[in-house]
Amino acid sequence: MNGAEALIHCLENFGVEYIWGLSGGAAIPIFDALVGSKIKLILVRHEQGATHMADGYARATGRPGVVLVTSGPGATNTVTGIMTAHMDSVPMIVLTGQTISPMLGKDAFQESDIFGITMPVVKHSYLVKVTNDIPRVIKEAFHITNTGRPGPVLIDLPKDVTSAPFTGDTLDPKMDIPGYQVAGKGNLADIKKMAKMFKGAKRPILLVGHGAVISRAGEAIKQLAYKLNAPVTNTLLGKGEFPETDPLSLGMLGMHGTAYANLGLTRCDLILSIGSRWDDRVNGNPAKFCIGAKKLHIDIDEAEIGKILQPDAYCIGDARLIVEELVKHVEPCDTNEWLAELNSYKKKHPLKFKTDKGLSAQYVLHELQELTQGRAIISTDVGQHQMWSAQFNLSINGRKWISSGGAGTMGFGFPAAIGAQFGCPNDLVVAVVGDGGFQMTLYELATVFIHKLPVKVLIIDNKYLGMVRQWQELFFDNRLSGVDLEGNPDFVKLAESYHVKGVHIDKPEHARERLKEALDYKGPVVIWAEVIKEGNVFPMIPAGKSAYEMIIEPPNASQKLEKPTGST
Amino acid sequence: MFKQKQNPNIHTISILVANKPGVLVRCAQVFARRGFNIDALVVSATVNPEFSRMTITAQGDPGTLDQIIKQTSKLVDVTHCSEHTGIDSIDREYALVKIKHSPSSKIALNKILKKFHANVIRTEKGVAIIEQSGTTQELDELEGLLKKFGIIEMVRSGKLVMVKGRQAT
Structure with a gap:
């Protein structure tokens, strides 16, 4: 050997x-x-x-x-x-x-x-x-x-x-990593301290992050939310671990989160992060994040405690184990008024889109949601389509939402969908990608063909690097620079040249039917959705601003917005 | 020359690491990424040959230090990382100083060296090499006094730290 x-x-x-x-x-x-x-x-x-x-x-x-x-x-x-x-x-x-x-x-x-x-x-x-x-x-x-x-x-x-020849005694030797320690179930005193913080809280919010998905804390979080009668919001990567269809769910928070989740941040008196790292997409500006609210933090990585904001109480360890213990120590909160207030925001500011100006990306994703009802694994690329998909493809299972969050890696969505399909051969896997990101890794069409993987690739083609175009429109006087993807291929023909079925959607009337045809097909399909070019993602909290400064409705053309100060 | 003692931006951090390739770079990267300048770094043996001790003197924002210590601690090959303030610990440095030397300056020099428990360890052709161990402050002080003789070069070891009492650093 x-x-x-x-x-x-x-x-x-x-x-x-x-x-x-x-x-x-x-x-x-x-x-x-x-x-x-x-x-x-x-x-x-x-x-x-x-x-x-x-x-x-x-x-x-x-x-x-x-x-x-x-x-x-x-x-x-x-x-x-x-x-x-x-x-x-x-x-x-x-x-x-x-x-x-x-x-x-x-x-x-x-x-x-x-x-x-x-x-x-x-x-x-x-x-x-x-x-x-x-x-x-x-x-x-x-x-x-x-x-x-x-x-x-x-x-x-x-x-x-x-x-060289292997001459060792065993293929199962002892590990030698004395410096490596793994945090476990968390310190009971820390958990009790967190539980105490909930006493008297009138407007609590639970924030579910990727750590909750990784530790499979969903069931424990459900118990906690139901016992406290507390609303739940989630980060982009925390989607689904607490079902976004639950009446207590506020959906995603942050830069392109729902208006009601973000308005909730401006009003809450306590926020408990379960495996999120208060990322800049979430907090906008740490100094103005949930002003006056008690901040509680559960994380397995001690280096996350106090990195972005200083919590009032925290516990280091596995999210599932800690939440399971925390449930035992909390008392129900009196949140009827709070939930009524949040429900009024839901009624006043639902996620919406126009249907009168041709095919919008949101409409296509809305139809995808109607057809899949959260049962599909959705893997997104990065940009506008990612945010629209996060908004309209409500997730009911943390492992069924795959997206590059921290890195924001264009080109991720399609190959990640392939990997997910290998791992979950019986699931419907849909890669929701933009025309920009898809072209960075589309050569893996060969891989889906060879391995007969029934991955569905939904290209939201607006012929732009749309998120940057949106910023240039809103903050840089619409001076477009380096965003025009002229010369995009005919994606149906492209797919066919890789022996993959192609489906074209360019009108709202046939979106549902063609999407269904593609999803029902027994092999890989590229669905080319040519959408209106100038769609923008709202709500939006400009980078560096806080939830208090959220832009819910598209601003008038005459309205001048200052350039964002936050990172990207 | 005594600003080191007063400057809140100067920190002494002791790191116990497993002797594995790349561990020095991994630690240094944490400091560099957070904008800390490393002034001195000593890597030395411990009584257990499988571990080494790194003692780092670095400059940077005290608010960031806690984060650096946590990020260093979580490196797989790092067993322990902590800051030492001088209250809980003692620290020493060692210096070699090469100065211009002539018979006429010998008496004045010896007087100074005696005060600082420093020694001449070699003399030749108008040059003397002096060794000194002591606190950073003492080394700085002697350096100041030796300037009038003409310092040709100086090498300092960087700080070594040990926690007081029975517990390990």
Whole structure:
């Protein structure tokens, strides 16, 4: 047995079903060891696609996705995908081939210091120098990637290390990570302190983030919300862990959240974050976030406590375990007036869109919702379509909403949908993408064709990089710069050239029927929805502003808005 | 020269790390990303050969320090990370100073060195190399006094810190 065979053996022992990868010289021994393995190798068309597939698989199943690429450019092409997984706490193992160890640091052919390059965007990483270390490194990597706050682990494997004979005693050695500790069920005193804070709260809000999805805290959160009679809002990545269709749900908050969730922030007297990190898309401006309200924070990562805002009480540990305990210690709150107030906001400011000016993106997504009712796995790309999908595709299951939140990686949605479909072969998986982002990773149409994956790709084509165009229209006197996607292809023909069925929608009248035709089809489909070009996403809180300054209705053309001060 | 003691932006942080490749870079990246300038960094052996001690003297906003300590602590290879204020701990530095030296300045020099428990460890052709260990303040003070002799170069070890009492740093 050589190092590569030991490696694959270990991966099999960890129950790895798939490896997404693209071969190359330095990785040949590892690809060789995959011949005859029960692990299925999925050959992608670009390494970025492999990372997003592993990511989508991990988000949909909770199991780490595994990527295998070669050295040099093969390795650097994974950086965007690793960063995306890191920002959203996704478990992933990235195996990179490397030049032979005597050549390290000598500018060998296809050498890149991927260990160094990726250091700021991994949870942990290894450069394996000794063949017999491989089983320990793999075991540690699987432990680290999916415990505590999950995150990607990179393992760089020089070709001589994978080629050399494995002479170790065992493929299941002891781990050696004395510095790695995982927070567990949380400190009971901390939980009781949080519970006390709810006493006398008249206007509490529960905020559900990605941490709640990762720890599968949904049932516990339901119990907490029902016991307290408290409304629940969610971040983009927290969608569905508490059903957005529940009467207590306010839907998504933040920059493009619902008006009622954001108005709720301006009025609440207590907010409990369950696995969210008070991100800038959520808080707008930490100094003006829920002014006067008590802030409670549950997070498994101690470094998140006090990073953005100082909580009045907090507990470090697993969201599900902490909320399960917290439920026992809280008393119901008197929230009848509060819920009535929030319901009045829901009535006054529902999410809406115009239907008289041609085909709008929102209409298409609304129809998608009518057809799927939250049962489909929806994987989005990044931009306007992502926000519209978040608004109109109400989620009832945290694992069925996949989106690049922290990183905002265009090109993510389609390959992530592929990964989700591999992980959940019986689910309907819809990639909701823009015309900009789809063109960054569309070559993976080959992958869906080859593996007969019935992924549905819904392209919201407004022929613009629409979110930036929206900012330029609102804040930069409509001086459009670098946003016009002229020369877009005929996406139906493009799909067909990859042997994938294409469906075209350009009128509201036939949207429902053609969407249904596509969703019912037994194979992959590209649905090309040509929508009105100048649609904007509202409500909107300009970057750097707080919920108090939310723009609910589109402003008049004459209304001049100042340039946002916040980041992007 | 004594501003180090008064400056609230100067911090001494002690990090216990597993001896693994890249751990130094990982720690340094946390400091750099948060805008902390590292003034001195000592990596040294501990009684357990599987661990090393890093002692970092760095400048930056005190409000950010707590975040840096937490982010450093969560690195997989970091076992322990904490700031030391000088109240709970003692700290020492070591310096080698090369100065211009002539027989005529010998008496004046020796007087100063005695006061600071510093020693001449080598003299040759108009040059003397002096060693000193002490607090950062003492090293700064001696440096100030040696300037009049003409300092050719100086090497300082950076601060070493140890917590008082029975507990480990």
